[in-house]
Amino acid sequence: MSASMTAVFRTGLPATGALTLQRCGRCRHVNYPPRELCGHCLADDLQWQPVADGGVVQSLTRLSYSLEPAYAEHLPWAIASIRLDCGPIALAHLAPGIACHARVALRAIQDRAGNRMLLATGIDTEAQRLLAGWLQSVGFKEIQA
Numbered sequence: 001m002s003a004s005m006t007a008v009f010r011t012g013l014p015a016t017g018a019l020t021l022q023r024c025g026r027c028r029h030v031n032y033p034p035r036e037l038c039g040h041c042l043a044d045d046l047q048w049q050p051v052a053d054g055g056v057v058q059s060l061t062r063l064s065y066s067l068e069p070a071y072a073e074h075l076p077w078a079i080a081s082i083r084l085d086c087g088p089i090a091l092a093h094l095a096p097g098i099a100c101h102a103r104v105a106l107r108a109i110q111d112r113a114g115n116r117m118l119l120a121t122g123i124d125t126e127a128q129r130l131l132a133g134w135l136q137s138v139g140f141k142e143i144q145a
């Protein structure tokens with residue numbers, strides 16, 4: 001397995017700001033997290049392709065304790081499961097003010113230690129306006145395409 005594929009398996013995200021997931025060349029199923037065979041038809045013809053970044057919050061929880069100082073400074077910290085419009089369910093950090101069943105957009109972000117992860121944020125203009133300030137306040141940055 002190549003080093004870049006190892007990183008993808010570790011983080012679930014390629015090194016790009018666009019939401020890029022594996023789509024099966026045989027059945028068109030979108031696979032997430034990354035895998036070597038399609039989870040629907042077991043074909044090995046998986047291609048990284050940009051997908052729509054929209055989804056809906058299915059469930060969420062708020063962490064009230066963390067051993068990671070970067071998170072401990074900002075508790076409670078919300079994490080959610082997101083049903084992506086393209087099919088899979090993804091776990092993502094959740095921007096402030098997002099409730100269960102809300103429509104969200106997923107962004108690839110990077111924490112202070114360089115770990116890549118998904119962030120679900122609101123889709124309205126106000127949520128987008130507040131996003132950059134919130135990311136800066138917690139020490140995260142958006143990964144640019």
Ligand SMILES: [Zn+2]
Pocket residue numbers: 024025026027028029038039040041042043
């Ligand atoms: Zn398939």
